[in-house]
Amino acid sequence: MSESISDCQLSIIVTGGASGIGAAVAELVLERGGYVGILDIDFTKCSTNLSSRKGRCAHVVASTLDQAAVSDAWSQMANALDRPINGLVNCAGVPPIPAPIETYEVSEWSRLLESHLTGTYIPCKVIGSELARLGRGAIVNLASVLAFRSGPVLAYGAAKSGVVSLTESLAVHWAKSGVRVNAVAPGWTETPFLRPPGRADRDLSPIIDATPQKRLLSPREIAEVIYFLLSDSSRAITGVTIPCDGGVIAGSGWAPYGGFDIFPSSSA
Ligand SMILES: NC(=O)c1ccc[n+]([C@@H]2O[C@H](COP(=O)([O-])OP(=O)(O)OC[C@H]3O[C@@H](n4cnc5c(N)ncnc54)[C@H](O)[C@@H]3O)[C@@H](O)[C@H]2O)c1
Known part of the structure; x- marks a missing residue:
């Protein structure tokens, strides 16, 4: 029987790992004694102290949309970490801009689908x-x-629905190759994604109101x-998308009844 991942430590690649949820994944794996290769197009705001983790943390500047660059990054990171990689977390992606379909530019449609769906597919x-060739591993994709x-x-x-479908397929x-593929579907999480350039002063109170837990989630959660x-620990789980959303999906049917606070005593 092959060695289990909990026996030999995680050794993972995180796309988009210079910021937000990806950076939190990198920190958590490093804290727990694992190894991380970070692939990102922009390390200028990277919060992980890469140099202090020499030998356990590698990083490569590359885009998830460039197949040859991702392939090179895989080899570079496996060499730098000096061990087989056994996991992949796909966090890279650009924030969307809301607009009605009548004025929604085809270029914006393509940019978002490329970033989130093609950027997970590659x-x-x-x-x-x-991982399948090595006969083991786990992949986690970021839906929403x-x-x-x-x-x-x-x-x-549409891109995130595509990520759910890709994850299942x-x-x-x-499944028989020993590689599991799952996804998480976060609710609104406090990262730079919520306040992209040009929206730094965005009012986040409507988001908090729409979340039954009445808060933003943290990248660590x-x-x-x-x-x-x-x-x-999740070896029986493959092909699922787990909502991590403070109750957003479960709570969406409450609005017509007056919102989450129609029974004030139970929400105290
Ligand atoms: N923050 C939220 O509220 C939220 C909610 C649901 C889902 N998500 C998803 O979680 C994932 C991570 O989001 P986040 O909040 O950490 O965002 P973030 O903006 O903090 O981090 C995203 C990172 O991806 C990198 N990136 C973008 N395009 C790239 C590319 N082509 N190649 C390599 N790197 C690239 C950016 O440089 C950045 O470091 C995204 O897929 C996002 O859609 C976020």
Whole structure:
């Protein structure tokens, strides 16, 4: 029987790992004694102290949309970490801009689909195929509550529904190869994604109001669920998307009844 991942430590690649949820995943894996290769197009705002983790943390500047660059990054990171990679987390992606379909530019539609769907497909194709060849591994993709619920960010929701579908198809495709493929669907999480350039002063109170837990989620909370899906503790789970959303999906039917606070005593 092959060695389990909990026996030998995680050794993972995180796309988009210089910021937000990806950076939280990198920190958590490093804290727990694992190894991380970070692939990102922009390390200028990277919060992980890469140099202090020499030998356990490698990084490569590359785009998830460049298949050859992802392939090179895989080899570079496996060499730098000096061990086989056994996990992939796909966090890279650009924030969407809300607009009605009448004025929603085709270029914006393509940009979002490329960033979130193609940008998940290419690392899955390159790195997932390597994991399948090695006969073991776990992949976690980033979906969103907007994969399951409507919103004014058309291409973003469509791309994230695509990520859910891709996750299911690859999970079945690689099930016998020892590679598991799952996804998480975060609700609104406090990262730079919520306040992209030009929207730095965005009012986040409507988001907090729409979340039954009445708060933004932290990147660390999402990372904890991703860690579970990477580890052998979840070895029976493949092909699922786990909402990590503070109740957003469950709570969407309450609005017509007056919102979450119609029974004031129970919400105290
Ligand atoms: N923050 C939220 O509220 C939220 C909610 C649901 C889902 N998500 C998803 O979680 C993932 C991570 O989001 P985040 O909040 O950490 O965002 P973030 O903006 O903090 O980080 C995204 C990272 O991806 C990198 N990136 C973008 N395009 C890239 C490319 N082509 N190649 C390599 N790197 C690239 C950016 O440089 C950045 O470091 C995204 O897929 C996002 O859609 C976020």
